Amino acid sequence: MEITSVTTGGFTTLQLKGRLDLNSSSQLKEHIKGLLKQGTANVILDLCGVDFINSSGLGTLVSILKDVRIVKGRMVLCNLAQYVQEIFEVTQLSHIFDIYPTAEEAAASFAGRMANAY
Amino acid sequence: MSDTIKAVFPSDPKFLECVHSLAEQVASLIGFDGRRRYNLILAVSEGFTNAYLHGNQRHCDRSITVLFEFSEDFLRVSIQDEGILPIDNKVEIHRSLTMSEAISGRGLPLIARFADRVALRYDPEVGNTLTMTVNISGDSGSNDKIHKVEVADGNHIGDNGRVHDPSTEGKT
Incomplete structure (x- = not known):
């Protein structure tokens, strides 16, 4: 799995490319662990390049979400492909994750929260 | 009359990509596209992962056999591990897809959601065998059917992956 990381405006966007399954799950989890250690607690996972996800990938995302919550951070998802979105709906994880259609809308959700905090 | 494709993989998640490719080729052979293609690849990926994690208990020196049998009417996929113990149905099967924030346990319910019969x-001589059957002529891409998973103890997963225990049916 390819992971591209961009930090801007108080949050980090991770663009993922490839399949999110048992093979790639640990790689993503380690990457996020590194971010959290560095003090980055607000994360956008841009799944535009993820064309396949299975239960291992879903479990990893839930695990990461819990880790982010522990440090009082926030993680949102965006740009889900049609079938990936369907898997989230079937498993009802669409109710647990904040999911945005685009990266811009995901970023705006952070901007809005930060503005409200001041 | 049916065609058969059999492949034996090392029990190692590194081979998931090969398993994925094989399922993709079978999907093309039998004319699955769109959602049905995705669902077949997903189901086979889940089965392989389940065999590695729970059947072979992450032992990479074992193998996982994937068998595709298909005709004009049906596709049957069997995934066999070399587990020395039965997969713990209590853990793996007695889950529903409405389990909110659980980290694991969605594999078999997802397969049950998309296959017509599991x-x-x-x-003990062979290991665990997961068999999923898809009716090719039917609308297996629909999410609205009632699905059934059979397990050795006679329980099965029904609609939405919930477990039905025949011994308690009718009881409240």
Whole structure:
């Protein structure tokens, strides 16, 4: 799995490319662990390049979400492909994750929260 | 009359990509596209992962056999591990897809959601075999059907992956 990381405006966007399954799950989890250690607690996972996800990938995302919550951070998802979105709906994880259609809308959700905090 | 494709993989998640490719080729052979293609690849990926994690208990020196049998009417996929113990149905099967924030346990319910029939059997001589059957002529891409998973103890997963225990049916 390819992971591209961009930090801007108080949050980090991770663009993922490839399949999110048992093979790639640990790689993503380690990457996020590194971010959290560095003090980055607000994360956008841009799944535009993820064309396949299975239960291992879903479990990893839930695990990461819990880790982010522990440090009082926030993680949102965006740009889900049609079938990936369907898997989230079937498993009802669409109710647990904040999911945005685009990266811009995901970023705006952070901007809005930060503005409200001041 | 049916065609058969059999592949034996090392029990290692590194081979998931090969398993994925094989399922993709079978999907093309039988004319699955769109959602049905995705669902077949997903189901086979889940079965392989389940065999590695729970059947072979992450032992990479074992193998996982994937068998595709297909005709004009049906596709049957069997995934066999070399587990020395039956997959713990209590853990893996007695889950529903409405389990909110659980980290694991969605594999078999996802397979059950997309295949027409799923069976899990354990034979001490062989290991665990997960068999999923898809009716090719039917609308297997629909999410609205009632699905059934059979397990050795006679329980099955029904609609939405919930477990039905025949011994308690009718009781409240």
